[in-house]
Amino acid sequence: MFRLTVACGGGIVTTTLVTDQLKDALKKAKIQHRVTPAKITQIANIQDQDMIVVTGKTTVKNVNNIPIMIGISLIMGVGDTQFIEEFLKRVKEIEEAKTHGSN
């Protein structure tokens, strides 16, 4: 189960749009997933998640080393296909690592 957090700046549009597109991509790739919303201010301390996608540039790092990807292209509609490709690639890498027990 891929555990994804989508974090944005308290907006409704951004969380909804980004979550929707990422869920779609994961469904099509047949990857089981659970998506949790969060605010950008919370991402430093998030735990028990496999990845965080944020909708605004941020220099914050997560204390648990959870990878962070910046998904603003999903709102802009520019570079979104490439983002999704890169996203899925990393999701698969993370899931692989989990299965091989290196987590």
Added chain:
Amino acid sequence: MSVSSKMCTHEDLVLIKLDASDRRQVIGEMAERVLSKGLITREFIDDVIEREQEYPTGLEFEIPIAIPHIGVGCNRSFLSLATLKTPVDFESMDGSEKILPVEIVVLFGITNQDDQVDLLKKFIFAFQEVENLKKIRAAGEPAEIIAMLDVLLDDCLDFTV
């Protein structure tokens, strides 16, 4: 889509060539109109201005736009649009602190984001197209913009307000 999940809008909520010097004034003027239609509470106005400060909504399309919005203090989902007489500075949503000379502002409120995913998608896809933005910017009358929105946001708008 049921009426309650449609966004209401009206010619009165469309402002052409709004003359304003800063984003607070733009949002304030638009919001007062929305308030006068009973679609929001007064708190909404302060909250949405505050939210724009903390979490800016400028989008750097070929024609920069801003989409200030919140989901609280909103009696019905609504959309208000303003084209600006001269560009007004808004900060970019991407967190880079870049200042954008925004020409079109869309102020809106959503009562239930889960129900309204399709509407939000149509909304953002419509504004991603520079041709749509050009036409909106060139409009001389609110009725023209309403007609365009009706097409772009196919079946998501409710004009009974």
